[in-house]
Amino acid sequence: MIKKMVKLICLGAALVYLLSACSTTQKMSNSLRTPTEQLLISEAVMRSLSKRSESALPIPPGAIVKLDISGISMDKDFILGVVAGWLGQHGYTVEGSAENANYRINVVINSLGTELGNTFVGIPPIQASLIPISLPELAIYKAEYQTGYANFYFDIFELPSNRYIASSSPFIADTFFNAYTALFVFTYKSTDLVSPPPLR
Template sequence: MRTIDFLQTLALATAIILLAGCSTMQRNTQSSRTAVEQLLLSEAVKRSFPNEPGEFLPIPRGAGVAITTVGMTPDQAFLQQVLTGWLGQQGYLVQKDGKDATHRVDVVVEALGTELSGTFMGMPPVQSQFIPFSLPELALYKSQYQTGYAKFHLNVFGLPAGNFLGSTSAFLADAYYNDYTLLFVLSHTFTDLPSVPEMGSFNRKPAGARGENKSE
């Protein structure tokens, strides 16, 4: 009888610990970005540009253009550089100093960043003053969802008068990287990124070799 009571108590304590470790978490990623976060941002920016631009700007091709960027994120400098190259590919002459520019393009960054959310079921890491070692995280099920998001539009002005010529529709795109862990050790990743860092694989190949295999 005592053995049965002990087993029941042990099972109840285990269930309480596991339930205490079941939670849903959501937070913004840190400003010091990992390689995956950087790839999510850059891919979202690149995807936001239309494949068939057409006459999306009220500016003749070959005109000199000055670019300014305004937003609430330090990553807007990266967006401006990518947009500069893209406008050059469309036939516009981007002026650094703006002295010879006939038009000004103001880039209004509405959103540019990454989001992280997820679900955890199991026992979180345990540190105690009563035992000389810490217990690692034990995940029965764990999911992490990372999304890179870009949204901005362009306002166009004529120079030197500064007359407003028009606004573009929103440039909008995202990219995702989802990671799953099941029964402590089984893990899998789903992503729409073309290439991501590989971690913890015995058959891991260098990034260059992976790119060569894909191109063959």
């Protein structure tokens, strides 16, 4: 009976030791956003514009425009740069000041960012307080779903009168990056990003 108990304890200790060596990938970043999050946002912005043509704007081709931007996102400079490039590709000239411009386009950001959801089946990380033993996360099945989303539109004004002309319909697009872990160590990703960072 005692031998059986000792064997069970040894077997349990060996199993805990082996499982503790298995863990899922931990995400760490020294920047405000991980590279994946940055790609989710930037590709959503570029895809929203690529679906539209210059005919979507009620101003003549070749017009000189001044760009402004408003919204609660901290990525205003990025959107301003992408929109300026898009307008340039469609024959418009973007000026830094309103002095020589025929029109002012105010880019209004409704929403820009990422969402994260997850599904987890397994044992979460355990940190013992009385006994100095900790176990990593043991995922029988784990899925992380990341979505990037962009939603903005243009308010267009004539210069120098600042007369309101029209608002564009919203530019909307989304992207996704999903990561899966099965049986502690097997990982798989699914994404529509062009060049996502590899899972390691």
